[in-house]
Amino acid sequence: MKPREQYMESLRQLKNEIMKMGILVEEALSKAMKALTELDSDLAESVITEDMMINRMEIEIEDRSIALIATEQPVAGDLRHVITGMRIVTQLERMGDHAVHIAKSTLRFECKAFKKPLIDISKMAELCISMHREVLSAFMDEDEIRARNLVDLDDEVDSLHEKVQRDMFTGMVEDESFLSQALQLTYISRYLERFADHITNISEWIIYGKTGNHVDLNG
């Protein structure tokens, strides 16, 4: 048996659990966006219900990490990775909450259709999902370069968010009946923008886990 095989296996399992939680968050956002574009209230409800699973995973992974620190006393790279994992699950839990917020906004729409097709918001969601996949891969591979490169996509999401805000404001001024719809869509744009910010936070922790250096990618 290699030295500390059980410990190494625990570290691997921890990483796998974080990946599973990440996949659940991606599914939550995908479903929330589908529920939004199709104004499907049943699907939106399921996003809200299933968020409990994401919340539970956060606690389980944190408990596992604390137990690992208490019993195995990881140091150096191992310690950084355990701490990083705990930080990442906090980000993932909040990202799950943003998917829930989108689902709740969907339930608030009383219309049967949107005034205009959701082009920019859909683009933001696509960007968020591809950023999310990329950050999970970077986490799995401990690839600080890929984590760092996600900043460019985050800038795109930010620009789209600003554009959505402007368009909604203009739309509200032009047509008062659009007010309620525009407000909800502005919120949704904001949730997506925050979702992407959490991804760059995860990138920062991946970089810390790999190098031990703190960086600020959202600054």
Place this chain on the structure above:
Amino acid sequence: MGIAKNDIVLEIKNLNFYYGELQALININLEIKRNTITSIIGPSGCGKSTMLRCINRMNELIDDTRTEGEIFYDGRNIFDSDVDPVKLRRKIGMVFQQPNPFPKNIFDNVAYGPKMYGTRNRQKLREIVEISLKKAALWDEVKDRLLDKSLSLSGGQQQRLCIARTLAVEPDIILMDEPASSLDPIATMRIEQLLREVTDDYTIIIVTNNMQQASRISEYTAFINAKERRSGFLVEYGRTQDLFIKPQMKQTEDYISGRFG
């Protein structure tokens, strides 16, 4: 690593040490900062204790050994021919793995060193014993039974008595070779607390196989690894926090993470 020159109490330069044909230490270079605790870590047989014993020339008491290189203490190379090793050992004291009190009473254990170095005044000796036992956090436990046999003390108390005995001759540097390895966790914590409290007055160099102990108590840590045939060389030396969170060398990371050794 950036220790200011006037903060260095001990400078080890190009130190090589041989047991007969076996080279036990290979070209060790290390600067020890004054009034700090420095831990020496490394796998069994890597030469940690050998290095410690070079610092107060204890290795010279072993037959068929040879030292090359220099250790500067107080501006002088301790290996210079006119340096008296007995006087050197007064300034650079040592505490061993197993508590080794003399088979005498508690008072005499502590008073032994000062007496040997010429203090005869009974009142002065009493003062030295009291101060030393207080510094070693043992006074309150033994003040009413100073004439009891030292061997009546628990293991942890015996080790603190040995520390008091070392402090009584007013050393600058205290070398410790796994001083808590034979003690239970509570006795270990008392020793660690004591070490933290005395660094205002002393510099401590401690060999430990307990990684958590090194990370808890020391400001600096040196990692020594062994090549084949048990020849020790310095892999990494730096601030303990850096070494345990962000080591520069993979060998260090593997060792402190328990992946070998």
